[in-house]
Amino acid sequence: MKTLTSRLKYRFWFPVILWTGLFLPDSLWPCSVPVFRYALERWPSDIFELAVFHEKPFTPEEETILDQLKQYAVNETTKSNYALSTIDVTNPEIQIPQTLLDERGQDPYPWAVVLTPLHYGRNRTIAWKGPLSSTIATEVVHSPIRQQIARRITDGQTAVWVFLECGDKEKDDKFAQTLQIQLDALNEALQIPELEEEEAYDPINQLYSGIELKIEFSMLRLSKENPEETVFIKMLLESESRSQRVPIGANDIPSVRTRPLTLCAGWRRNQRG
Secondary structure (H helix, E strand, C coil): CHHHHHHHHCCCCCCCEECCCCCCCCCCCCCCCCHHHHHHHHCCCCCEEEEEEECCCCCHHHHHHHHHHHHHCCCCCCCCCEEEEEEECCCCCCCCCHHHHHCCCCCCCCEEEEECCCECCECECEEEEEECCCCHHHHHHCCHHHHHHHHHHHCCCCEEEEEECCCCHHHHHHHHHHHHHHHHHHHHHCCCCCCCHHHHCCHHHCCCCCCCCCCCEEEEEECCCCHHHHHHHHHHHHHHCHHHCCCECCCCCCCCCCCCCCCCECCCCCCCC
């Protein structure tokens, strides 16, 4: 339990998930443990890339911000799921795609960008971007709603749906009610399959934690005006925006990770209601 909690504490992306393979046919998935629990206990999280571009040496204030980010970046001791890179745009030996730099617009350097994980056959895209600021270390890595999601997952919930409100109370309440009805129905209808006696002794069917194995979906409502979730909201919106899907090659960022990891599907509300 403690291990899983620490693994989820600094995940800044994956808490908004619905596992696509909740239950898979035996012919496709020989393990009897539901994949949402199997993945939680056995699969490492995808590694995102937090790249900071600069054209001048960092100031002492900027170095302090980078030190804060380094505290939670993935390494031998931490369990976070982002890697930190600093890239000098004036270095002629580093080839940076112009399409990526064009995304900076009028933002000043140092400029930070979060890139989605690299999967085989799939381009990386920009999930978040903005100037390096004194608040980025806390806003990108931490947020109250993501902490709530981590607690729910480590309490045994199957998945947490984040409902991003459009701002129209009537539409938000109606849609949230519809979603909650569907989730309640799933909570009642879905059941964990019972293991046969011979299956229970198979190592692949062993649980690695003391978390209760159950089916439970829940929802968290998130106002788009929430000041504590500015970065998280921007991540959600820009990850789905066609205008932000700038293809980034595997070698475009010097320290890019290349492990193909967990496959999952995110969900967000259409702003049109």
